Amino acid sequence: MDEILYKIDDPNLQEEIKKIIPFHGYLSTGAFIGLQMLNLARRLLDIKEVDRIFVTCETQNCLPDPFQILCGSTIGNKGLNIIDHGKMAVTINKAAPPGEKTVQAVRIVLDPEKTVNYPIFHAWYMNEAKISHEEAINYLIKADDDVYSWYLIDIPVPVKKKKKITLCTVCGESFIREGDEIICKWCINPENG
Numbered sequence: 001m002d003e004i005l006y007k008i009d010d011p012n013l014q015e016e017i018k019k020i021i022p023f024h025g026y027l028s029t030g031a032f033i034g035l036q037m038l039n040l041a042r043r044l045l046d047i048k049e050v051d052r053i054f055v056t057c058e059t060q061n062c063l064p065d066p067f068q069i070l071c072g073s074t075i076g077n078k079g080l081n082i083i084d085h086g087k088m089a090v091t092i093n094k095a096a097p098p099g100e101k102t103v104q105a106v107r108i109v110l111d112p113e114k115t116v117n118y119p120i121f122h123a124w125y126m127n128e129a130k131i132s133h134e135e136a137i138n139y140l141i142k143a144d145d146d147v148y149s150w151y152l153i154d155i156p157v158p159v160k161k162k163k164k165i166t167l168c169t170v171c172g173e174s175f176i177r178e179g180d181e182i183i184c185k186w187c188i189n190p191e192n193g
C-alpha cells in the first residue's frame with residue numbers, strides 16, 4: 001500500500017489515505033472511489049473544511065467509510081445515509097440555508113460508459129476479472145474524474161418530526177412510533193420467533 005502513496009503527489013490526498021487505512025482496515029478500491037467522489041463533490045459544491053455535509057451512499061460496501069472518517073458524516077449523526085441500491089453512487093449536499101425547503105445536491109456515479117475506456121478496471125467493476133486493490137487504484141489515480149459522471153439536483157430538506165415514544169403491548173419495550181402502531185417491529189418480525 002505504501003507503493004500507492006508514492007504514486008500520489010498531492011499531500012492532502014496522501015493524508016486522507018493515511019486516515020482511511022486504519023479506519024476501514026486497508027485501502028480498498030471502493031474506499032478510494034468514495035474518496036475521489038468526496039473530493040469531486042468538494043470542488044463542485046465549493047465545500048469548505050468547516051461545512052457539514054450530508055451524504056447518501058447507494059451501497060454499503062466500502063464507499064461510506066471515507067465520508068465517516070474525513071468529514072464526520074456518520075450514520076449516528078445523520079450525516080450519512082445508506083440506501084442500498086447496490087450502486088457505486090453517492091449524493092452529497094451541504095446544510096440548507098435556514099428556512100429553505102430544498103437544497104442543491106450533486107449525485108456522482110462511477111459510470112460504466114466511462115470506465116470502459118480502462119478495460120482492465122472496467123472488467124473489475126463488472127466483476128468479470130479479479131485484480132488487486134493496488135492495480136485498481138492505480139487506474140483510478142490515472143483516470144481521476146474521467147470515470148465519474150455527475151449532475152446537480154434539488155433535494156428536499158428533511159422535516160424534523162416530534163418523536164412519539166410508546167411501550168410495545170407485546171414485549172413492553174419502548175420504541176419510536178411512526179404512526180398509531182402498538183406493537184414494535186421486533187415483535188412483528190417473524191424471524192424473532
Ligand SMILES: [Zn+2]
Binds near residue numbers: 170171172183185
Ligand atoms: Zn415488542
